[in-house]
Amino acid sequence: MARDYKRDAIRLLFLLNAGKAANHDEDMVGAYPHVFGGEKRLQAMDFWIRYPDYLALELISQHEKSGDIAKLEIARAIYDDGEPSLRTIPMLRKHFGAYEPLDTALAILECRGLVRPERRKTAVGHSHFFFLTKKTEEFCNEVAKEFPLLDWYRARALLVVEVAGPRRGNELKTVQHSTRQYHDTAIMNYIPTITDLVKSKLDRFGNPA
Amino acid sequence: MINTDINAWYDAIAKKAGVSRDNAKEVLDRNSVKPIIRPAVPQRVRILSLRFTGKKAGILNDEIDFEWKDLGPGLHAIVSDSNFRGKTTLLRFMQLGLVGRSSLAKDMERWFDTMTLQFSVDNDVFETRIEDFHAQRGTLVQLKNSREFVVSAFQDATSFEATMETFFFDKLGLNATRIVINQKGKDVAQDHGWLWLSSVLAIDPNPENIFGDSPTGIGGMETYLMRMFIGLPWVGTHTTIKAAIKGIGIQDERAGQAAARSQSAARQRLSELEEEREKVGKRLAGPDRVEAVVSRERAAIHRLAAVSAEIHALTRRHADLTSDLSAAEEAITHAVRERHGFDEAQQAGAVFRLLRPEYCPSCDEVFTEGLREERQQHHDCIVCGRKEPQDEEDLTGVREALVEREDDAKSQLSKLKGTQKKLEGDLKTKKAEREDLETELNNLQKEITASEAPTVAWQEALKLDARIEEIRRLTGGEAPTQSDDLKVLNAADTVTTSFFADEQKAILADVAIEATKFARSFGMIMLESIEFQGTRMKLRKAGGQQYFGDCQPGERKRLKIATVLAMLRVSEARGVGRHPGLLFIDSPRTDETVDDNVSEIVKGLAALSDEMPYVQVFVTSLAVPAVLEHVSFDNVRKSRTDEWMW
Numbered sequence: 096m097a098r099d100y101k102r103d104a105i106r107l108l109f110l111l112n113a114g115k116a117a118n119h120d121e122d123m124v125g126a127y128p129h130v131f132g133g134e135k136r137l138q139a140m141d142f143w144i145r146y147p148d149y150l151a152l153e154l155i156s157q158h159e160k161s162g163d164i165a166k167l168e169i170a171r172a173i174y175d176d177g178e179p180s181l182r183t184i185p186m187l188r189k190h191f192g193a194y195e196p197l198d199t200a201l202a203i204l205e206c207r208g209l210v211r212p213e214r215r216k217t218a219v220g221h222s223h224f225f226f227l228t229k230k231t232e233e234f235c236n237e238v239a240k241e242f243p244l245l246d247w248y249r250a251r252a253l254l255v256v257e258v259a260g261p262r263r264g265n266e267l268k269t270v271q272h273s274t275r276q277y278h279d280t281a282i283m284n285y286i287p288t289i290t291d292l293v294k295s296k297l298d299r300f301g302n303p304a
Numbered sequence: 305m306i307n308t309d310i311n312a313w314y315d316a317i318a319k320k321a322g323v324s325r326d327n328a329k330e331v332l333d334r335n336s337v338k339p340i341i342r343p344a345v346p347q348r349v350r351i352l353s354l355r356f357t358g359k360k361a362g363i364l365n366d367e368i369d370f371e372w373k374d375l376g377p378g379l380h381a382i383v384s385d386s387n388f389r390g391k392t393t394l395l396r397f398m399q400l401g402l403v404g405r406s407s408l409a410k411d412m413e414r415w416f417d418t419m420t421l422q423f424s425v426d427n428d429v430f431e432t433r434i435e436d437f438h439a440q441r442g443t444l445v446q447l448k449n450s451r452e453f454v455v456s457a458f459q460d461a462t463s464f465e466a467t468m469e470t471f472f473f474d475k476l477g478l479n480a481t482r483i484v485i486n487q488k489g490k491d492v493a494q495d496h497g498w499l500w501l502s503s504v505l506a507i508d509p510n511p512e513n514i515f516g517d518s519p520t521g522i523g524g525m526e527t528y529l530m531r532m533f534i535g536l537p538w539v540g541t542h543t544t545i546k547a548a549i550k551g552i553g554i555q556d557e558r559a560g561q562a563a564a565r566s567q568s569a570a571r572q573r574l575s576e577l578e579e580e581r582e583k584v585g586k587r588l589a590g591p592d593r594v595e596a597v598v599s600r601e602r603a604a605i606h607r608l609a610a611v612s613a614e615i616h617a618l619t620r621r622h623a624d625l626t627s628d629l630s631a632a633e634e635a636i637t638h639a640v641r642e643r644h645g646f647d648e649a650q651q652a653g654a655v656f657r658l659l660r661p662e663y664c665p666s667c668d669e670v671f672t673e674g675l676r677e678e679r680q681q682h683h684d685c686i687v688c689g690r691k692e693p694q695d696e697e698d699l700t701g702v703r704e705a706l707v708e709r710e711d712d713a714k715s716q717l718s719k720l721k722g723t724q725k726k727l728e729g730d731l732k733t734k735k736a737e738r739e740d741l742e743t744e745l746n747n748l749q750k751e752i753t754a755s756e757a758p759t760v761a762w763q764e765a766l767k768l769d770a771r772i773e774e775i776r777r778l779t780g781g782e783a784p785t786q787s788d789d790l791k792v793l794n795a796a797d798t799v800t801t802s803f804f805a806d807e808q809k810a811i812l813a814d815v816a817i818e819a820t821k822f823a824r825s826f827g828m829i830m831l832e833s834i835e836f837q838g839t840r841m842k843l844r845k846a847g848g849q850q851y852f853g854d855c856q857p858g859e860r861k862r863l864k865i866a867t868v869l870a871m872l873r874v875s876e877a878r879g880v881g882r883h884p885g886l887l888f889i890d891s892p893r894t895d896e897t898v899d900d901n902v903s904e905i906v907k908g909l910a911a912l913s914d915e916m917p918y919v920q921v922f923v924t925s926l927a928v929p930a931v932l933e934h935v936s937f938d939n940v941r942k943s944r945t946d947e948w949m950w
Binding site for chain 2: 099101102104105180181183201202203205206207208209234237238242244245279280281284285287
């Protein structure tokens with residue numbers, strides 16, 4: 096099936112809204128009360144939405160560190176719902192990992208006054224910011240209510256933001272690169288799924304009580 | 305050092321059989337036993353290029369014009385991102401060009417028009433050309449000094465196979481063999497030629513045997529194959545002798561039946577005595593005589609061989625079915641993803657119709673009401689100003705088609721699962737049958753051992769046999785030539801074996817050492833040593849012992865490749881051997897998982913290209929990094945952008 100930019104735009108919209116923070120830029124806060132910082136962070140989080148098995152692997156890893164049983168149960172639910180087979184949207188491996196140009200999808204959001212991307216110079220290079228207007232959140236709520244099929248993206252974006260926590264884009268990429276199948280994918284090839292690897296890890300934890 | 309003195313061979317047989325040299329030679333000639341001591345200088349076959357043309361039929365009706373040229377020695381990989389994209393077909397085409405018999409799927413054969421396979425035997429270059437694929441008509445030519453010499457022309461499938469057999473027998477110093485096998489309880493002599501011998505070139509995903517692909521235990525075929533490729537002189541001779549001995553057994557049986565039909569008066573007395581001997585035998589030796597047990601043992605061995613062959617066939621079908629099941633599951637996933645994507649895209653489209661564009665994301669210009677009205681009047685896009693399409697894209701029936709495809713895939717999977725269930729049931733039944741036969745054989749062995757203690761009664765039975773033999777001679781008995789023949793042939797068996805047995809043992813010991821190294825380089829790091837007991841392979845690993853047949857499929861595959869490479873290395877070092885140094889390794893058609901066996905083997909093989917420049921290997925695999933990183937870029941044939949190989 097040909098690529099559908101509007102479907103991409105919906106996914107990004109929910110992700111930007113879920114991962115937003117208060118805008119401290121006094122000149123802009125009036126029109127744009129919230130901001131999502133970092134393109135690398137956006138790409139890394141988008142990767143977890145597009146590859147449910149890698150997200151499940153991270154949930155298992157967090158469960159192993161913290162003992163939080165809820166994380167394991169979410170990972171298990173991802174598998175029980177067949178998400179690695181049905182929800183995976185393949186992503187190409189570029190020099191620094193999973194990457195996909197977002198310009199077209201963001202332009203769909205931008206021209207409708209939902210997001211304003213900006214590239215700003217910093218002491219060490221450039222940073223990307225995605226400023227969100229007042230109506231962004233209202234619009235997200237309306238879409239989730241009116242279009243139940245797309246509500247999955249809202250819920251998944253919230254989960255990914257929770258799993259990512261306060262980590263920056265670089266830190267998230269390091270975590271994703273630590274999986275051999277991701278790191279070893281040749282440049283310009285699609286990153287393979289790791290369905291069987293994660294399944295065997297889940298099986299090792301036995302059945303839920 | 306191996307003895308190749310033909311005169312000494314005739315003399316030794318005559319002496320052992322207690323007949324004159326002329327008599328011995330006459331018996332051997334009559335039974336077509338010739339001394340074959342051709343030196344087997346290693347000849348290496350290498351594929352240089354492959355081309356085929358045609359047109360696909362059915363859903364994929366595009367033209368076929370595949371070419372892969374400038375192939376050198378070393379490791380070559382045929383890779384694609386998905387399964388069922390035509391990788392194995394390439395291997396089968398190469399085999400077709402060498403063997404002369406197609407192993408392509410029948411429905412696919414119709415697609416092809418021509419095929420050309422260029423290959424070399426050492427430094428000579430040849431080309432198998434099929435000009436009419438349907439009729440299997442073409443030529444085998446030699447290319448020399450920019451000229452072409454027709455070696456042979458063939459008009460149909462039979463002459464094609466005969467052409468390739470004659471050619472390779474001549475080039476590689478091989479010869480056909482006659483093997484007696486048991487078919488439905490009857491011994492039948494079968495000739496096995498190049499088609500069967502060439503099975504050493506292919507390594508299946510799940511090999512059952514170390515040498516070739518004959519069902520285990522049938523007529524000593526595996527032993528013959530091993531000896532033929534080790535390249536020892538006398539091997540062809542020895543196999544002919546063995547077949548002749550068994551053949552005489554068949555003739556004796558027939559002669560016995562004929563005698564029974566024409567009960568002459570002269571034999572009347574003999575039958576009476578034989579009847580008496582049977583009674584005496586029963587009385588003296590009891591019901592558990594060795595003969596009876598041996599006869600039961602023979603019957604059980606035949607049944608075991610038949611059941612093993614059936615299990616072999618069922619296992620192969622099961623492996624194929626597993627691949628088909630993975631493909632069917634993949635098809636369902638694909639169909640559901642498509643339908644899901646379609647629904648989401650429809651909703652996403654509707655979402656953005658709720659909001660009007662406010663400003664241009666490129667120049668930041670805010671759209672005024674005036675501009676908006678003007679563009680709406682002209683039906684132009686508010687953002688880019690281009691004409692908006694008048695009609696919405698017609699999506700009628702698209703979703704229904706997607707749902708139908710999903711349902712079809714599910715129904716296909718359900719059918720395959722039914723077939724798999726039945727097949728597994730059959731396999732279970734046959735395996736249980738095999739286990740019962742093995743237990744029966746074990747018990748019979750014990751009975752034989754117990755019966756072999758010499759007893760007074762048994763000695764008495766032997767005396768009776770001697771009397772019967774004497775009367776048999778008086779009444780004309782059986783044709784003396786047969787037993788003379790058997791005497792000479794049995795002597796020939798012993799003498800011939802003694803001529804090459806020591807050398808064979810030494811070579812197999814070398815092969816075992818080399819094979820251990822290779823298998824370790826293929827990731828079997830727990831392997832300590834290998835030992836050949838005939839054609840059986842015994843392994844020492846992780847402190848324990850195991851036979852080849854008990855290993856996992858992946859291990860068996862590694863061990864088989866390791867053994868072939870070891871034979872090649874030993875043959876190169878000793879300057880004797882007949883394996884052409886060409887290998888086709890096909891991967892199992894698994895779904896998404898990477899086949900670790902293939903990765904490990906590829907790593908090991910890649911390291912060999914400098915060390916063994918006379919070997920050419922073709923391996924099929926999914927395009928995974930483990931394979932791509934180890935095979936030279938020039939030696940990788942990857943599927944096209946539409947994912948098909950051809």
